[in-house]
């Protein structure tokens with residue numbers, strides 16, 4: 001066990017708990033916002049009814065991880081060397097504890113994860129039982145679900161663990177799961193697209209770089225991109241489909257594996273994480289439609305309108321909370337420009353979409369945000385390094401999102417969060433409330 005991570009949490013949890021208890025006991029009636037008929041009918045958009053301390057999403061500014069923006073996190077977190085991207089595991093430490101880790105703390109966490117990375121054979125056997133063309137997200141979710149057999153929380157609970165200690169085996173499960181996800185995901189990648197065969201982890205590489213290595217992409221630049229990718233996709237506060245789903249499931253005291261698998265199933269929807277796959281597919285058909293070259297602005301406009309007129313969404317644009325360009329998009333755009341990737345036709349097409357699509361969506365007049373989100377850019381950078389299998393992209397996202405989700409679950413367990421059980425009403429009740 002990464003002792004500084006655990007002891008940091010053990011130090012902080014009593015004060016966090018006391019704060020939350022006081023709030024609930026003494027200020028429980030304070031009004032935060034209103035549940036209206038509109039909110040009940042439109043996915044509770046903007047309803048303030050969840051608590052999440054790991055990150056906060058401002059509609060204009062975008063995400064802050066424990067108070068740090070993406071540029072601040074990238075600058076402040078420990079890195080393998082100057083000029084390289086920060087360790088995503090350092091961000092996980094920050095999400096879990098609220099503190100920026102030192103280099104020694106990240107090294108300790110990396111070593112701890114490496115020591116836990118052995119995936120039981122039955123997990124590979126469960127994957128091997130699925131047809132190789134099973135969608136990678138189904139394979140990923142299956143593998144995570146079956147690993148519930150490993151849950152230390154479930155065992156401790158069955159043996160009578162008291163509520164105050166729930167967070168400890170939950171943290172153990174989180175560490176085990178995060179250690180193993182790159183191994184599982186790389187296995188799925190190789191099984192689905194490279195004829196199978198496992199590549200062992202390289203003990204000299206960090207958790208993020210090893211994922212690239214185990215996929216079989218041995219390229220130091222791709223490893224660096226992987227660190228960036230895994231860092232920016234971790235957490236997006238509590239209300240997004242994947243985090244919220246995991247939170248609900250975990251509130252029933254389902255273990256980390258079951259809770260994360262549930263969130264991964266939500267991530268697999270095209271309006272959420274699967275949008276990264278959909279973006280690349282949309283972009284590929286757009287390019288093919290116009291002869292395979294970088295389309296002109298006029299061609300993009302025409303194709304975008306065709307999509308909208310067919311009553312389909314343009315993947316990678318719009319957001320339920322953001323009302324500005326997603327800083328996760330900006331981080332990838334700047335990375336691609338800084339690394340001279342902009343001439344690649346797929347990257348160049350993504351940049352052309354940035355120039356054209358917001359104007360089209362504004363003219364269309366429906367989307368509350370016409371700006372690109374994280375998924376509009378990520379696939380192009382994968383293609384640049386030869387990872388062209390779009391169906392796999394949401395698994396990459398899932399490996400990262402699992403860090404955000406697990407940090408939220410550890411926090412929930414530490415706070416003794418309640419079972420989530422809001423109240424539903426009937427349409428007739430809505431009509432009555434509206435005086436109809």
Ligand code: HAX
Pocket residue numbers: 045240270271272273274275308312313314315316317318319320321366367368369373374375
């Ligand atoms: N293309 C076409 N229409 C869009 C649109 C887009 N990119 N974005 C929103 N709209 C439409 C909505 O479908 C909705 O239409 P209806 O009234 O007919 O239902 C209308 O504009 C208003 O929607 P909104 O309030 O702006 O957006 P929502 O909060 O309802 O939905 C979505 C947010 C992200 C789901 C939406 O913008 C969308 O479908 N985008 C494309 C898919 C996508 O990129 N998803 C990934 C989002 C980021 C993420 O979670 N990553 O994992």
